[in-house]
Amino acid sequence: MKHVITLNVNGDPYAIAVNPWQTLNEVLRENLNLTGVKLGCGEGDCGACTVIVDGRAVSSCLSLAVEMEGKKILTAEGLAPTGETLHPIQEAFIDKGAIQCGFCTCGMEMSALHLLTKNPSPTESEIRESIAGNLCRCTGYTKIVEAIGAAGEKMRESSERKSS
Amino acid sequence: MKEFSIVGKHVPRNDARAKATGTAVYTDDIKLPGMLHGRLLRSPFAHARIVGIDTSRAEALPGVKCVITGEDIPKVKYGNWRLFPETQDEYALAVDKVRFIGDEVAAVAAVDLDIAEEALGLIEVEYEELPGVFDIDSSIKEGHPVIHDYCPTNISVDRKIEYGDLEKAFAESDYVREDVFTVHPVSHAYLEPCSALAQCDLDGRITLWTSTQVPYIIQCLLASTLEMRENDVRVIKPFVGGGFGGKMELRAWEFCAAFMAKKTGKPVKFTLSRDEEFLAGRRRHGMKLYSKVGFKKDGTLTGKDFRVYLDGGAYNAMGPTATFLCGNFGAMLYRYPSYRYLGEHVYTNKPPASAMRGFGAPQAIFATETQMSIAAEELGMDPIELRMKNAQVSGDEITGFATISSCGFKEALEKVAEMSGWKEKRGNPKEGRGIGIGCYSFISGGAFNWFNTQYPYSAAEVRVFDDGTAHLLTMAADIGQGCDTALKQILAESLGLKMEDIRITSADTAMTPQADLGAWGSRLTLFNGNAVLDAAEKIKSKLYGAVSARFNMNVIHDFECKNGRVFPKGKPDRGLTFGEAVAMVQKAQRGEPLLAHGYYTPRDKGLVTPAFSFGAQVAEVEVDKKTGIVDVKKFWTAHDCGTVINPRAAEGQLEGSIQMGLGYALSEQFIMDGGKTLNTNFLDYKMPNAMDMPPSEVVHLDTYEPEGPMGAKEAGEGLAIPTAPAIAEAVFNATGYRCRDLPITPEKILKAIEESESEKGGSKSTMK
Ligand code: FES
Numbered sequence: 001m002k003h004v005i006t007l008n009v010n011g012d013p014y015a016i017a018v019n020p021w022q023t024l025n026e027v028l029r030e031n032l033n034l035t036g037v038k039l040g041c042g043e044g045d046c047g048a049c050t051v052i053v054d055g056r057a058v059s060s061c062l063s064l065a066v067e068m069e070g071k072k073i074l075t076a077e078g079l080a081p082t083g084e085t086l087h088p089i090q091e092a093f094i095d096k097g098a099i100q101c102g103f104c105t106c107g108m109e110m111s112a113l114h115l116l117t118k119n120p121s122p123t124e125s126e127i128r129e130s131i132a133g134n135l136c137r138c139t140g141y142t143k144i145v146e147a148i149g150a151a152g153e154k155m156r157e158s159s160e161r162k163s164s
Numbered sequence: 165m166k167e168f169s170i171v172g173k174h175v176p177r178n179d180a181r182a183k184a185t186g187t188a189v190y191t192d193d194i195k196l197p198g199m200l201h202g203r204l205l206r207s208p209f210a211h212a213r214i215v216g217i218d219t220s221r222a223e224a225l226p227g228v229k230c231v232i233t234g235e236d237i238p239k240v241k242y243g244n245w246r247l248f249p250e251t252q253d254e255y256a257l258a259v260d261k262v263r264f265i266g267d268e269v270a271a272v273a274a275v276d277l278d279i280a281e282e283a284l285g286l287i288e289v290e291y292e293e294l295p296g297v298f299d300i301d302s303s304i305k306e307g308h309p310v311i312h313d314y315c316p317t318n319i320s321v322d323r324k325i326e327y328g329d330l331e332k333a334f335a336e337s338d339y340v341r342e343d344v345f346t347v348h349p350v351s352h353a354y355l356e357p358c359s360a361l362a363q364c365d366l367d368g369r370i371t372l373w374t375s376t377q378v379p380y381i382i383q384c385l386l387a388s389t390l391e392m393r394e395n396d397v398r399v400i401k402p403f404v405g406g407g408f409g410g411k412m413e414l415r416a417w418e419f420c421a422a423f424m425a426k427k428t429g430k431p432v433k434f435t436l437s438r439d440e441e442f443l444a445g446r447r448r449h450g451m452k453l454y455s456k457v458g459f460k461k462d463g464t465l466t467g468k469d470f471r472v473y474l475d476g477g478a479y480n481a482m483g484p485t486a487t488f489l490c491g492n493f494g495a496m497l498y499r500y501p502s503y504r505y506l507g508e509h510v511y512t513n514k515p516p517a518s519a520m521r522g523f524g525a526p527q528a529i530f531a532t533e534t535q536m537s538i539a540a541e542e543l544g545m546d547p548i549e550l551r552m553k554n555a556q557v558s559g560d561e562i563t564g565f566a567t568i569s570s571c572g573f574k575e576a577l578e579k580v581a582e583m584s585g586w587k588e589k590r591g592n593p594k595e596g597r598g599i600g601i602g603c604y605s606f607i608s609g610g611a612f613n614w615f616n617t618q619y620p621y622s623a624a625e626v627r628v629f630d631d632g633t634a635h636l637l638t639m640a641a642d643i644g645q646g647c648d649t650a651l652k653q654i655l656a657e658s659l660g661l662k663m664e665d666i667r668i669t670s671a672d673t674a675m676t677p678q679a680d681l682g683a684w685g686s687r688l689t690l691f692n693g694n695a696v697l698d699a700a701e702k703i704k705s706k707l708y709g710a711v712s713a714r715f716n717m718n719v720i721h722d723f724e725c726k727n728g729r730v731f732p733k734g735k736p737d738r739g740l741t742f743g744e745a746v747a748m749v750q751k752a753q754r755g756e757p758l759l760a761h762g763y764y765t766p767r768d769k770g771l772v773t774p775a776f777s778f779g780a781q782v783a784e785v786e787v788d789k790k791t792g793i794v795d796v797k798k799f800w801t802a803h804d805c806g807t808v809i810n811p812r813a814a815e816g817q818l819e820g821s822i823q824m825g826l827g828y829a830l831s832e833q834f835i836m837d838g839g840k841t842l843n844t845n846f847l848d849y850k851m852p853n854a855m856d857m858p859p860s861e862v863v864h865l866d867t868y869e870p871e872g873p874m875g876a877k878e879a880g881e882g883l884a885i886p887t888a889p890a891i892a893e894a895v896f897n898a899t900g901y902r903c904r905d906l907p908i909t910p911e912k913i914l915k916a917i918e919e920s921e922s923e924k925g926g927s928k929s930t931m932k
Pocket residue numbers: 038039040041042043044045046047048049050059060061062
């Protein structure tokens with residue numbers, strides 16, 4: 001029996017009929033064609049599928065779609081909605097050379113967003129801890145950690161500018 | 165060093181934006197109308213005869229569109245060594261027999277994945293189990309079960325190298341050292357699981373999108389297994405989420421997608437699960453290596469006897485190449501006046517081992533480097549001093565192999581010693597701390613042609629336009645390492661254009677020029693870079709002609725393309741913009757578009773490689789003697805990759821290599837129960853995460869490779885080699901535990917500390 005769930009993804013409302021065993025990952029990838037959500041393991045181990053659900057970073061491959069009723073979901077596609085100006089996290093990943101094959105990138109960015117929203121000035125070890133659930137086989141994480149630090153700085157600057 | 169304007173600069177990858185915004189499309193992201201979803205049925209037995217397969221219940225399941233087994237497919241075996249057809253030992257689906265747990269037996273295509281998965285459970289296979297062999301020794305011992313009928317010995321390939329008088333060398337040595345090393349298999353663990361999508365075109369031809377490092381090889385082998393002509397198969401490589409050697413052969417799902425697309429007339433897609441990747445995926449070869457080296461009292465090497473058994477698993481895969489290369493890697497880094505190698509590739513009933521970053525070198529050089537450190541200890545020399553004494557230098561010829569045209573090895577040794585504070589730290593050891601060195605040399609890149617291509621190894625087409633832009637077409641496969649960007653940089657530099665002036669189309673076998681052997685053997689920078697330069701030179705000579713004619717220049721003038729202009733070097737004011745010059749040529753050619761083909765095939769450079777990279781790495785560790793846990797404090801690396809085309813990309817290769825090397829040394833391994841892989845997920849496989857990574861410092865040495873494009877050579881694979889031996893030596897320095905069997909585990913360290921006896925197990929040395 002399919003259930004219809006209503007949810008908000010990247011600012012847009014959707015009503016989708018899902019099977020009880022279907023994951024959020026499947027809905028985002030298969031129903032909504034969001035390629036910024038990857039499937040690297042399907043077991044909660046790699047973080048490539050990370051999205052933000054109501055402000056928290058979660059593994060979309062472990063989240064059941066039926067539990068998403070009324071939730072607000074953000075994926076990499078929603079980071080820079082107009083596509084013109086990128087989010088500071090995306091900019092930093094590009095500038096710092098934090099992207100190689102790119103398969104871990106979107107998940108990393110979502111974990112970074114989660115961290116920087118909670119903790120605008122993280123230490124290096126806090127950054128490392130925040131992405132400990134996001135595996136990368138290409139970069140050795142060095143430039144990813146640098147990028148997250150740089151993005152945090154930029155985000156702080158722009159929020160200070162706004163508040164002053 | 166030559167000054168460049170784009171090469172050697174921090175240029176962001178051309179695909180970074182697409183990847184950062186989630187718009188980059190990987191194979192599994194592609195959906196076509198009417199597409200079916202495929203799943204593979206795999207063998208639960210390590211070695212068994214297939215008595216019969218009943219697919220009728222699966223076929224009857226509503227939604228199932230196609231079920232195939234080995235019975236249904238053309239009986240064409242494949243493998244990458246086309247030059248030696250007897251080594252091609254694999255069918256896409258098992259015929260008569262299965263040889264490892266996970267061997268592909270049948271395939272289902274259905275309207276959705278759930279139905280395909282359910283159908284797998286309805287296929288009934290009757291097996292007759294056979295005795296299996298799970299390690300090298302039992303596979304080659306008298307009375308062993310035979311895995312492939314064509315190969316009664318279970319040794320599928322061997323390779324010998326011999327030069328110099330080894331027996332004499334040993335007899336005249338003051339010190340001879342013999343050791344046995346074992347190294348374990350590890351996983352590529354690329355983040356993107358393999359995926360393939362095939363479509364049967366309206367004219368009956370096949371298009372395959374696949375997560376591969378070798379589009380051309382897939383095109384050829386798919387054509388042969390489908391019994392089609394090569395040009396009737398088009399292979400497109402979308403974005404690929406890492407390969408590291410694990411995506412360089414035709415695989416069952418690529419064949420099944422294409423075969424079933426032909427059969428059903430619908431597109432068919434297969435994507436592997438992570439569990440399948442670990443259970444049945446390719447892996448780095450486990451090996452057993454016997455090494456005997458001789459030295460004079462002063463540390464001069466006299467010779468080496470190197471005997472290697474490769475645990476190949478159930479099929480050859482890329483094992484023959486690894487067997488071959490191991491022999492070359494054994495003779496690299498140091499000057500061996502005499503050398504003997506025998507490598508044997510042994511079948512076992514385990515998932516096939518294949519190419520993985522370093523392709524035989526991480527294993528061979530782990531043995532070389534560990535033995536050098538042991539010898540230094542016994543000769544009473546500093547490990548770096550012993551290496552300096554024997555290091556290869558530019559101009560050295562390795563017998564029957566190649567001449568080293570550029571070599572920064574000694575500089576690398578000096579540099580890492582200085583950066584790491586080697587003398588001070590070795591001289592004043594702190595309790596529980598240790599420091600060790602590991603070195604590497606690697607091919608740049610693989611020059612062998614066992615694939616037997618009749619095309620150039622690398623090719624490029626460059627089209628230029630009167631709006632001042634250019635289009636580069638190449639079959640080179642960017643799998644994350646960044647060759648699209650590097651090749652664009654090389655072209656931009658050569659034509660004097662900006663990065664944004666260049667469009668690139670890559671890795672589509674129907675659109676890009678024939679051919680390209682693929683992303684392996686650290687080929688791309690040097691081979692494809694040279695092909696790009698070749699095409700660019702042809703374009704430039706036309707442009708120069710046009711500008712010369714336009715300004716009525718004396719023939720002695722030399723020209724240059726720079727900053728978007730084409731002009732005589734001596735009279736820079738007399739020139740045209742790039743676009744104007746192109747327009748002039750087109751006018752002169754009465755409309756014919758201006759394009760050029762370039763190619764590169766190394767000739768006269770030996771059969772292995774036209775150039776070599778070198779480097780050295782120091783690791784510092786702290787070992788907790790109560791728990792045996794190794795904490796790597798820092799790495800220092802100095803490497804010679806020639807001209808650095810893209811510094812961030814080169815650093816990224818090193819940083820990623822360290823992650824892989826750290827895992828290889830300390831944490832990653834397959835837990836096997838006979839032929840069954842037990843740890844089939846990331847959690848239990850234990851590759852290093854962001855918290856496990858130590859800090860690291862690097863120096864790119866200033867060297868210039870005459871054979872390389874703008875002086876460049878490889879930086880992608882060699883760097884994966886030194887980390888394990890560097891850590892092993894540091895652990896020895898800290899604890900007295902000498903690792904001869906990777907990985908280094910707390911249990912092994914504790915046991916060694918307990919026995920507090922460092923030298924043991926299959927090793928002996930004689931000092932005269
Ligand atoms: S795909 Fe969800 S954690 Fe790996």
